[in-house]
Amino acid sequence: MSSINNLNFASVKKNYDRDGFVILRNLLDVQALSELRDRALSAADELLDNNNDDSAYKNIIKSLDKRDPWFNHQLERGTHVSLMKYLLNGEIEGASAAWFDRPDGSSHGISPHVDVIGSYREPDAGATIWFALDQAQIENGCLYYLRGSHKNKYPINTFISGIDTQSKDAVAAELKPGDAVIHSALTIHWSCGNESGHPRRAISYFYWKTGIQDKM
Numbered sequence: 001m002s003s004i005n006n007l008n009f010a011s012v013k014k015n016y017d018r019d020g021f022v023i024l025r026n027l028l029d030v031q032a033l034s035e036l037r038d039r040a041l042s043a044a045d046e047l048l049d050n051n052n053d054d055s056a057y058k059n060i061i062k063s064l065d066k067r068d069p070w071f072n073h074q075l076e077r078g079t080h081v082s083l084m085k086y087l088l089n090g091e092i093e094g095a096s097a098a099w100f101d102r103p104d105g106s107s108h109g110i111s112p113h114v115d116v117i118g119s120y121r122e123p124d125a126g127a128t129i130w131f132a133l134d135q136a137q138i139e140n141g142c143l144y145y146l147r148g149s150h151k152n153k154y155p156i157n158t159f160i161s162g163i164d165t166q167s168k169d170a171v172a173a174e175l176k177p178g179d180a181v182i183h184s185a186l187t188i189h190w191s192c193g194n195e196s197g198h199p200r201r202a203i204s205y206f207y208w209k210t211g212i213q214d215k216m
């Protein structure tokens with residue numbers, strides 16, 4: 001079970017609107033976490049076997065929802081969807097379910113960027129929920145957010161250069177398995193390498209606000 005229905009949505013939204021992200025502790029109980037982890041690991045085993053990519057993206061698998069009906073169901077009707085709608089002030093569309101691994105021995109992570117959906121630069125363009133399957137810490141490449149950056153104007157690119165990753169507003173989203181973090185598609189985020197000896201695996205679900213593409 002997910003404890004999403006025990007959350008005070010208004011208070012979650014207050015933090016999300018202020019910072020551009022919000023951490024949700026213990027969102028999945030032991031059973032829900034174990035189901036998500038089992039599904040994710042079997043999809044990753046199957047798909048990464050055939051992956052010859054040697055780039056920084058070789059440990060990412062997008063569109064799990066198109067390959068596995070279970071992920072499609074989670075993207076469209078998972079227990080988190082009501083909260084995503086609430087945060088985005090209306091109807092949403094699932095864009096992708098994705099596997100994000102940062103295996104031990106990865107020398108680097110992903111540079112500061114907004115999500116592709118954030119390139120639309122509308123306040124409620126979209127949002128992403130990232131579920132930790134392992135403990136995610138600074139040592140093994142947890143996500144970082146530039147607090148408040150969803151309110152800034154940046155060039156219309158996905159990757160944003162010149163970000164001060166040591167700024168006082170750079171916040172490490174250290175999570176335990178079953179915790180999640182939701183970020184606006186406009187919030188600048190990045191992650192680092194993993195030389196910790198521990199895994200750092202996650203599943204993300206990406207959402208568009210319905211109609212946002214028609215506005216551009």
Ligand SMILES: O=C(O)CCC(=O)C(=O)O
Binds near residue numbers: 189190
């Ligand atoms: O897992 C990562 O390191 C990056 C994840 C990310 O950029 C996202 O979920 O939008």
